[in-house]
Amino acid sequence: MAGFGKQIRGMKLNSEWDPQRIGEALYxxxxxxxxxxxLKHAENDYRQAITNGYxxxxxxxxxxxxxxxxxxxxxxxxxxxxxxEINPQDASAFLNRGVVKTKLGDYLGSIADFTKALEINxxxxxxFHNRGAAKAELGDYQGAIADYNKALEINxxxxxxxxxxxxxxxxxxxxxxxxQDWRKAADSGVKKAAEWVTNQC
Numbered sequence: 297m298a299g300f301g302k303q304i305r306g307m308k309l310n311s312e313w314d315p316q317r318i319g320e321a322l323y324x325x326x327x328x329x330x331x332x333x334x335l336k337h338a339e340n341d342y343r344q345a346i347t348n349g350y351x352x353x354x355x356x357x358x359x360x361x362x363x364x365x366x367x368x369x370x371x372x373x374x375x376x377x378x379x380x381e382i383n384p385q386d387a388s389a390f391l392n393r394g395v396v397k398t399k400l401g402d403y404l405g406s407i408a409d410f411t412k413a414l415e416i417n418x419x420x421x422x423x424f425h426n427r428g429a430a431k432a433e434l435g436d437y438q439g440a441i442a443d444y445n446k447a448l449e450i451n452x453x454x455x456x457x458x459x460x461x462x463x464x465x466x467x468x469x470x471x472x473x474x475x476q477d478w479r480k481a482a483d484s485g486v487k488k489a490a491e492w493v494t495n496q497c
Contacts, residue, residue: 319350335362353383357392364396372396387416391423403430421450425457437464455484471496
């Protein structure tokens with residue numbers, strides 16, 4: 297990022313050492329690196345931006361996503377929490393924190409986060425999908441099916457939702473419904489669903 301370094305040096309030479317401007321430049325640099333997949337340097341830029349006092353919801357959400365992807369789940373939760381404190385209407389931050397809670401086995405906590413995301417955005421298909429998965433983990437298969445139904449009303453192209461709803465239907469002894477869902481998923485190229493259709497339908 298030679299251009300970024302030159303930009304910072306220019307600020308110093310012109311007596312424009314404004315931490316907010318430096319922080320904004322770092323945030324933009326981090327975002328560009330994040331998009332390109334350079335997560336190590338993106339994280340470093342984001343953290344330096346915060347050190348310079350440039351704080352917004354997106355920085356904490358992006359850092360949370362990086363930590364989640366690298367297995368630092370507890371840190372990810374704290375970062376998503378900070379993003380939510382800055383912008384309590386950010387449905388995606390609630391969704392992302394809920395996903396991390398699910399991975400940590402906190403299904404009730406994740407359901408609460410997914411529900412909050414849906415209060416903010418009632419058409420959030422991913423929130424319905426993930427809340428359905430968390431309910432299934434708790435044995436609430438009918439509740440899971442209801443959420444999967446809503447997710448598919450909004451996004452009928454999500455093969456993963458058909459797979460999950462099919463599993464939930466099988467667990468409530470609706471094999472016919474399960475096979476319908478697995479066929480849909482198999483048509484989208486999901487090999488495991490195709491195997492289930494062959495072996496169980």
